[in-house]
Amino acid sequence: MQVQQQFTIVKEGNIASAKGFQAGGLHCGLRKKKVDLGWFYSEVPAEAAGVYTMNVFQAAPLKVTKESIAKENKLQAVVVNSAIANACTGEQGLQDAYDMRQLFAETVGIEEHLAAVASTGVIGELLPMDKLSQGISQIADKSNLGANKFETAILTTDTREKGIAVEVEIDGQTVTIGGAAKGSGMINPNMATMLGFVTTDAKVNAASLSTALKAITNKSFNMITVDGDTSTNDMVLVLANGLAENQSLTPEHPEWQSFFDALQFVCEYLAKEIARDGEGATRLVEVQVNGAVTDEAAAKIAKSIISSNLVKTAIHGADANWGRIITAIGYSGEPLDPDKVSISLGDILVVENGVPHPFDEDQAKEYLLEEEITIYAQLGDGNGKGIAWGCDLSYEYVRINASYRT
CATH class of the missing domain: 3.10.20.340 (ArgJ beta chain, C-terminal domain)
Incomplete structure (x- = not known):
């Protein structure tokens, strides 16, 4: 592992590196051949925080995910489809997002409000719910597990997967922070078509996690641009399941800054990878x-x-x-x-x-x-x-x- 400030970068680290998380992906037919449906899951409900696009046209999945988090600031699993953004799709699109959440929650065996949904792809097209439903039903198949499959499933015009994990010591416990992202074009976040997902086994106060994410987003994801266009579907979510068994983190905790710096590094790394992978980019x-x-x-x-x-x-x-x-x-x-x-x-x-x-x-x-x-x-x-x-x-x-x- 490479030493980086007060934390270490985990070799081949990813969104499932933190304790209690797993991820996967499969092909359900939204795209011709590529993996197009991904998910990640925590063994236990996790404190959750999110930031979202500033575009006034907010896609249906964002509205549904906001509702999920608002209930008790917790999530346990997230499902993502590529190819179709489910944006500007009216009442039918919103109902499809709710149905997607319900089907996913039932499949992984959690309460519906603990599930979040995200979509990316072409704006203005309805999701083919028959294909999506069939794909969600296959999530339990262990052959579909693998963080690399999740990273691939969420891509659109991206040319490469984007993932990382770091470790930091808090209260004598090893805390891991992992992440994955997609984004290549329509990138000018105020919260572009950009999705970012971060997981950690740290125990973190929900309000503190939300405050940290907003501050870090303004110095990472909101400081990149590819083409000046802000998408309808931008979203960054952070889930903290507490399985590292450290003392609950707040800004008053003596090692809060170590956690904050590690989280910021993960977000900055993912943001820079999105900029590096800009559509047609060579620099x-x-x-x-x-x-x-x-x-x-x-x-x-x-x-x-x-x-x-x-x-x-x-x-x-x-x-x-x-x-x-x-x-x-x-x-x-x-x-x-x-x-x-x-x-x-x-x-x-x-x-x-x-x-x-x-x-x-x-x-x-x-x-x-x-x-x-x-x-x-x-x-x-x-x-x-x-x-x-x-x-x-x-x-x-x-x-x-x-x-x-x-």
Whole structure:
């Protein structure tokens, strides 16, 4: 295991790494061949928290999952289908989401309000409930178990699975936090088509878990963008089943920060993997902003830079066109002194105190051709800092989205 701060990254860790969790996936016919129905399950009810899309068109599964959590802030199992988003489907779509929850709860033997549902895929199509029902009925078959199958089942245009787990010691007990996510296009979360699921065997106070998730989401999932579009189906859920037998975690617990940091690392890792897997992407781009008036201002500026299509296309062409970065900073709406702004592409300084700094174009081009690049923006003497992640914008992105339904 690789040492990372106060926690360790579990080799081949996944959403089922924490005590008492299992996951699986199968093909039920929503897609031609690929696994398209996934689930994960806790042996006991778990404290639960969620964050959801800010799009006013919220898909039926989100409404149903919100109701489940609202009853007693607990969940025990989550079922997810890909291919069809069950969004903008009216009363029938909402009833299908309720039926999906009921069928799933009955199959795994839990109370209905302890089950959550999520969907991702094409908007405006009804779920083929006959296929979905048949698929749910096969969940008990142990041959369908496997976290890798879950990770595959939730994908749409993604090119790779996204999973991780870490371990951290709390009260002398080993606490594990695992996660899985999907997302490749329609990614500009305020809570994109993005789904994130995190499990832990830590014992955590429900209100504290919810507060932590919201704070961490604002520094992880909400700080990525692929194309500036916020989906109808975004959702991140965290389940904490307490089987690690630590003392209940709240911000007053002496090791709360260790837990918080580990949870934030898992969410940041998954967020960065989504950005790395952006539709047609060839680069993972990180933007670090320092010297802003506040952290909030720095975050907004970082997101403005990473969201600029002109910046993203310049990166794809390995063109050190720093004027596009300056422009994105300028229209962010945040206060700053233009004469104090400096910009670097990796270690290559291109703007110093608001004016061009001589640099080697060939060296800059070579850097921008790397798979991971970082843009640094120093705005002045403030204490505010923020980080955002995204990717380049390629010809392949246009091809994928021009034929998404075909």
